[in-house]
Amino acid sequence: MSFLGKRMSSTTVRSLRQRSPSSYSxxxxxxxxxxxSTLYSDGKYQSRIFSSGGYNWRMILYPKGNNEDNGSDFISMYVKLDSTSLSSKPSTDEVFADFCIFKDPENGYVNQDQCEFGVDVIVAPPPTNWEIISFNNNLHYPKFSWNDQNFSEMKDYRHKSPRFTIEGRQWVIDLYPKAILTRDESKWISIFLSLDESETIEEDEQIFKQAVIRILDPRGLIACKDSSSWGYARFVSMDDLRKTYLDMDGALNIEVEFGVVSTT
Known part of the structure; x- marks a missing residue:
């Protein structure tokens, strides 16, 4: 069972154990x-205050069940945080606690009109580490255009675009005139969208992005691919590129448009 602030959620767990309760019995x-006797006090019995995890608690027992919590015909049992514990710690507005109610057949059931109930209360410190991830699909400047001049004369294995900023990150477009990761590399060009080398990310940090990469045709046609990965090893064939997508000066126009970028 778990307790948070002034709200309590409960789950019934049935198990046997030999160890006695550590917090209160x-x-x-x-x-x-x-x-x-409890019929004249809202049908419940409240134990004396006991301490656990630096806070004061009470056990609350309904011998005939708590009707307001669908406990009719059962024995209802709760653990309550004493309000004086919070008033003595004004900086505390939430208390995180896990507790286990003890019910051993040898002790916890009514036997000769006697029974025993127990509880373990474990108070956890407030969280000190957390992660928030958001997906921004309303980007102010989602596009970047790159005019790769004299592409037809380029002999480098890899050509990198100027870096550009999207959602506070520096990005680059990597262009490989001879495709990588393919057997017929001379027939294709590869295009990938990558973080710039100047970017550092935390260990195990992940960035999700979705973008459309386009090669613009000087005559108005477009070759584009929706990229939820980092790019494509076979983006366009060299034959189509030479026939269609190079302008009169042998330049290649590439555009990337981001749709979604995650921030952690």
Whole structure:
């Protein structure tokens, strides 16, 4: 069971164990008498205050069940954080606690009008590490255009675009005139979208992005691919590139448009 602030959520767990409860134990003699006596105090019995994890608590027992919590015909049991614990710690507005209610057949069931209930309360410190991830699909400047001049004369294995900024990150377009990761590399060009080498990311940090990479035709036609990965080893064939996508000066116009970028 878990307790957070002033709200309580409960789950029934049935198991047997030999260890006695570590936080508090409530032994009841003359259980039938308790059933009758609690009818005049909202049907419940509250234990004395006990301490655990630096806070004060009470066990609350409904011998005939808590009708407001669908506990009719059952024995209802709760653990309550004493309000004085919070007033003595004004900087605390939430308490995270896990607790386990003890019910051992040898001790916890009514036997000769006697029974015992127990509880383990474990108070966890407030979280000090957390992660927030958001997906921004309303980018202010989602496009970047690159005019790769004299592409037809380029002999380098890899050509990198000027770096550009999207969502606070520096990006580059990597262009390989001879495709990589393919057997017929001379027939294709590869285009990839990458973080610039100047960017550093934390260990295990992941960045999700979705973008469209386009090669613009001087005559108005477009070759484009939607990239949820980092790019394409076979983006366009060299034959189509030479026939269609190079302008009169042998330049290649590439455009990337981001749709979504994650921030962690």
């Amino acid at each position: 409530l032994k009841i003699q003359n259980f039938s008498q308790l059933e009758n």
